[in-house]
Amino acid sequence: MSCQEMTVFPSPRSVLLAQFFTGLLQPEKTTRCDMGYKPMQKRYLLMVTLLLGLLPLSSFRTGAQQDATRLRVVVNLVQLNVAVTDKKGNYVTGLHPLDFAITEDSIQENIATFEEGNGPTTRLVDINADVGKNGADDSASAQGSTRMQDSVSGSSLEDPPETLSSAFAGANVFILFDTSNYMYRGFVFAQDAIADFVRSLESADKVAFYSYSRDLYRAAALTSDRSQVVRGVRTSVAGDDAALYNSLLLTVQDAGQHPGRKVIVVFSNGPDNSSMVPPEDVAELAQSAGIPIYMISTNEAQLEPVSTAVFDRMSAATGGKAYFAKSWRDEKKAFASIRDDLAHLYSFSYYPKPNPNRGWRSIKVQLVGEHLKKYHIRTRNGYRPRPNRFSTGNEPASALGSVPN
Numbered sequence: 001m002s003c004q005e006m007t008v009f010p011s012p013r014s015v016l017l018a019q020f021f022t023g024l025l026q027p028e029k030t031t032r033c034d035m036g037y038k039p040m041q042k043r044y045l046l047m048v049t050l051l052l053g054l055l056p057l058s059s060f061r062t063g064a065q066q067d068a069t070r071l072r073v074v075v076n077l078v079q080l081n082v083a084v085t086d087k088k089g090n091y092v093t094g095l096h097p098l099d100f101a102i103t104e105d106s107i108q109e110n111i112a113t114f115e116e117g118n119g120p121t122t123r124l125v126d127i128n129a130d131v132g133k134n135g136a137d138d139s140a141s142a143q144g145s146t147r148m149q150d151s152v153s154g155s156s157l158e159d160p161p162e163t164l165s166s167a168f169a170g171a172n173v174f175i176l177f178d179t180s181n182y183m184y185r186g187f188v189f190a191q192d193a194i195a196d197f198v199r200s201l202e203s204a205d206k207v208a209f210y211s212y213s214r215d216l217y218r219a220a221a222l223t224s225d226r227s228q229v230v231r232g233v234r235t236s237v238a239g240d241d242a243a244l245y246n247s248l249l250l251t252v253q254d255a256g257q258h259p260g261r262k263v264i265v266v267f268s269n270g271p272d273n274s275s276m277v278p279p280e281d282v283a284e285l286a287q288s289a290g291i292p293i294y295m296i297s298t299n300e301a302q303l304e305p306v307s308t309a310v311f312d313r314m315s316a317a318t319g320g321k322a323y324f325a326k327s328w329r330d331e332k333k334a335f336a337s338i339r340d341d342l343a344h345l346y347s348f349s350y351y352p353k354p355n356p357n358r359g360w361r362s363i364k365v366q367l368v369g370e371h372l373k374k375y376h377i378r379t380r381n382g383y384r385p386r387p388n389r390f391s392t393g394n395e396p397a398s399a400l401g402s403v404p405n
Helices: 012-021 039-071 137-146 164-168 187-200 226-234 244-255 279-289 299-303 305-318 328-344
Strands: 002-008 028-034 078-085 100-104 107-109 111-116 122-124 148-150 171-178 206-212 216-223 261-268 293-298 322-325 346-350 361-367 376-378
Touching: 078 100, 078 261, 078 361, 100 346, 171 187, 171 244, 187 206, 187 226, 187 261, 187 328, 206 226, 206 244, 216 226, 216 244, 244 261, 244 279, 261 328, 279 305, 293 305, 293 328, 305 322, 322 328, 361 376
Parallel strands: 171 206, 171 261, 261 293, 293 322
Antiparallel strands: 002 028, 078 346, 078 376, 100 107, 100 361, 111 122, 111 346, 122 148, 206 216
């Protein structure tokens, strides 16, 4: 038997496995010995070596498939922000889960969580939404209050990754301020109105401040520090052309990264003359993400009929509102109205029942009981499920969608 020292570089297969497990694989010194094997014995030895090399890859594939199955624990939770008002526009408070009925593509859904304003989130325990349709209108609210429990600090298997109490506490408010050349007049008054609005929000709310002209500027990231947001408002400066829909699309994408309630408040003085994105795409994305858009514009925007119609449609489709202020006093009133709206919204969610529709799904929210049908409901009217990144490919069609919050 003769032996000699040599440098061995790993085979491509070994390199692949090393990248999976360690990411490092260096050539090493080894000793090659000629054991005097015959050609047939060498062939058998080579076959055994190849078979042993296949085992780790098979085990890895099996483990990867199991891990992929475990990763696909996605909670399909649809969240709705609902405003209930009377014929005079006053908010209706004190309603309970059994006072609402939700259908998705005509499929009756069951409310999973319920919250009024910035109050505590309630997780419901097996409430039958059909109670109250059988003449028990007066006792529906009372039954609902006795068959529910407050959200707890721990989460169960049916809860989202974050606890329900933290997910729905307060609202994440994204403010988008028009600093284009349309805003040269009244720029300071608009800053004052926005700063007052930021200071007046509830302590549970978090605020982000963005400004835009041709580009989007994230002056203050989402934070509970009001002074940081006001500093971003005060340091904003006027720019050039307006790319409202481009900037609004980016703001919707940013807001969608955060759990819980999200709203976007836009202050825009006029039309969009620089965007590449159509407003219809922005509105559909906001609807699917469950983000109401509130639009505040000056009276000058009404001189542009197209912009006025777009603002009205976009806010209505997402469950928000549009305001057209004639003066800086009206601007402050508009911000105060939005603040009151956030404090009186009913926020509830549901886990969608099996639905083969992968396209646009319509949502309808109604009040249960004759004494409640006189009130008006404002919320989004549907959403489009987004593809599930963790699907293993063998799930039913109705489950292959990751529903936004």
